[in-house]
Amino acid sequence: MPQMTRLTQAGVNRAMDKFGQFEAAMAEFIYLLFLPLKKSLRDMRGVLEEGGRPLEDFKEYYRQWLRVLEGHYMTLFKSPECTRTMSHTLNALEDFNQAKEEIVSKALAALPIPTNREMAELYREIYRLKQQVKSLSKKMADLPASG
Amino acid sequence: MDRSKIPLDLIRKKLAAEAERAKHRLEKAKDILLGPLDTEIGATPHDIVYMEDRVRLKHYRPEGAPRLKAPLLLVHALFNRETVLDLQPDRSLVRHFLQEGAEVYLIDWGDPGPVDRYLTLDDHINGYLNNIVDFILSRHGLPNLNLMGMCMGGTFGVMYAALHPEKVRNLITVVAPTNFDTDKGLLHIWLKEIDADRLVDAFGNVPGNLLTISYLLLNPARLLFDKYVGFLENMDNKEFVENFIRMEKWIFDSPAVPGETLRQVIKDLYHDNLLIQSRMELGGARLDLKRLTMPLLNIYGQYDHLVPPEACQLLTQRVGSQDTEDICLDTGHIGIYVGSRFQKELVPRIAAWLKERD
Numbered sequence: 144m145p146q147m148t149r150l151t152q153a154g155v156n157r158a159m160d161k162f163g164q165f166e167a168a169m170a171e172f173i174y175l176l177f178l179p180l181k182k183s184l185r186d187m188r189g190v191l192e193e194g195g196r197p198l199e200d201f202k203e204y205y206r207q208w209l210r211v212l213e214g215h216y217m218t219l220f221k222s223p224e225c226t227r228t229m230s231h232t233l234n235a236l237e238d239f240n241q242a243k244e245e246i247v248s249k250a251l252a253a254l255p256i257p258t259n260r261e262m263a264e265l266y267r268e269i270y271r272l273k274q275q276v277k278s279l280s281k282k283m284a285d286l287p288a289s290g
Numbered sequence: 291m292d293r294s295k296i297p298l299d300l301i302r303k304k305l306a307a308e309a310e311r312a313k314h315r316l317e318k319a320k321d322i323l324l325g326p327l328d329t330e331i332g333a334t335p336h337d338i339v340y341m342e343d344r345v346r347l348k349h350y351r352p353e354g355a356p357r358l359k360a361p362l363l364l365v366h367a368l369f370n371r372e373t374v375l376d377l378q379p380d381r382s383l384v385r386h387f388l389q390e391g392a393e394v395y396l397i398d399w400g401d402p403g404p405v406d407r408y409l410t411l412d413d414h415i416n417g418y419l420n421n422i423v424d425f426i427l428s429r430h431g432l433p434n435l436n437l438m439g440m441c442m443g444g445t446f447g448v449m450y451a452a453l454h455p456e457k458v459r460n461l462i463t464v465v466a467p468t469n470f471d472t473d474k475g476l477l478h479i480w481l482k483e484i485d486a487d488r489l490v491d492a493f494g495n496v497p498g499n500l501l502t503i504s505y506l507l508l509n510p511a512r513l514l515f516d517k518y519v520g521f522l523e524n525m526d527n528k529e530f531v532e533n534f535i536r537m538e539k540w541i542f543d544s545p546a547v548p549g550e551t552l553r554q555v556i557k558d559l560y561h562d563n564l565l566i567q568s569r570m571e572l573g574g575a576r577l578d579l580k581r582l583t584m585p586l587l588n589i590y591g592q593y594d595h596l597v598p599p600e601a602c603q604l605l606t607q608r609v610g611s612q613d614t615e616d617i618c619l620d621t622g623h624i625g626i627y628v629g630s631r632f633q634k635e636l637v638p639r640i641a642a643w644l645k646e647r648d
Contacts, residue, residue, distance in 0.1 A: 212515075226480055237492035263494065269405060
């Protein structure tokens with residue numbers, strides 16, 4: 144088992160921090176997603192309390208509410224606040240993902256298992272070689288047949 | 291104290307009647323949900339005629355003798371499965387084309403694994419797509435074919451036709467974004483703020499689940515709520531249940547996207563809007579839209595919130611072709627693929643357009 148050195152502990156703490164930040168960003172984003180729901184129910188309450196001719200069918204209320212909800216979501220999604228929060232949440236997820244990767248890489252370094260970083264280098268090399276093989280195959284196919 | 295004006299009695303009465311109906315519906319639904327269901331997608335008979343790495347080419351034979359000389363190659367987006375074009379027997383774009391006498395080929399981009407993370411747009415356009423076109427042309431002994439691209443597959447089609455115009459007889463783009471400088475579509479707004487480098491460096495290939503969540507967020511009221519209300523209301527209808535599950539299977543089965551390809555899509559298209567300005571480069575060659583001199587049919591949806599008309603309609607003004615046509619349909623993005631009315635009207639119209647230019 145890899146030893147829990149001070150540096151390893153610092154890496155784990157960093158990943159936990161990043162996870163906490165991601166959770167906070169996610170909570171904020173989910174709260175934003177909840178707002179149109181709240182607003183649409185408030186609007187519908189206003190519609191019902193206004194009175195007037197009652198709708199014949201309960202489904203009519205539902206359809207009306209759905210249209211109101213869609214409108215609020217569209218307004219939210221086009222707002223800079225939503226775009227910023229979404230981007231912030233995604234960045235927090237990316238940061239957590241990378242911090243987690245670092246811990247896993249360090250843990251695997253003591254074991255005979257390749258890390259994701261090592262595999263990524265290998266995949267890059269495979270990609271480069273495949274490109275070379277394809278290019279050479281094409282050149283060979285284009286060569287005039289030797290008689 | 292004022293009495294509430296909310297017609298509570300009426301609502302209660304209606305709710306009671308609805309609850310009674312729901313009880314009967316549940317009893318019937320139990321038999322349907324516990325019984326055998328046919329939920330296969332992409333079920334139209336086909337052969338796999340070409341494979342390269344993860345990419346496969348499906349070939350569908352027309353019903354009777356082909357009535358179009360040139361075969362039709364369908365290119366779907368990398369971001370979700372091509373099976374949406376053959377989702378259910380009565381709403382299959384592929385099947386409708388076969389009935390029109392077209393010989394259809396469909397690209398299945400497959401499941402990108404970690405080994406595919408370095409594949410670029412150039413590898414997809416000048417590599418896989420070009421190899422597939424060459425394979426079909428050599429199989430049929432023809433100099434060119436009909437290319438139809440849907441969504442980002444249509445954008446791929448435009449890129450391909452700009453690089454290899456001699457191999458494309460007619461080009462059809464369906465809800466294909468080519469102008470990314472618009473704030474009408476939500477994806478256009480959101481992706482402007484996304485740091486592509488950070489995203490790709492963190493994930494490598496961008497996971498399909500992340501893409502699925504972003505699609506669902508485009509319309510949460512319909513896609514996360516109303517859709518399931520619709521299911522509860524119709525779960526005593528076997529055909530509805532089968533088609534509902536088919537659609538769910540498709541939605542929740544988005545493949546990952548090769549990281550480098552997505553990096554380029556976000557930067558070159560969504561951030562810098564290079565394609566429509568003929569400033570984009572692939573494999574060292576500039577994509578000059580004036581080289582698109584073949585007939586072009588450009589179809590888009592008036593209510594498409596994913597690829598709005600503003601993202602599609604500039605294309606016909608920027609290409610070199612004199613034979614162009616725009617068709618704006620009163621539907622949304624997915625409606626064009628799976629809406630039965632649109633399939634019944636659209637496919638014969640496309641087939642007629644192709645026949646005139648065959």
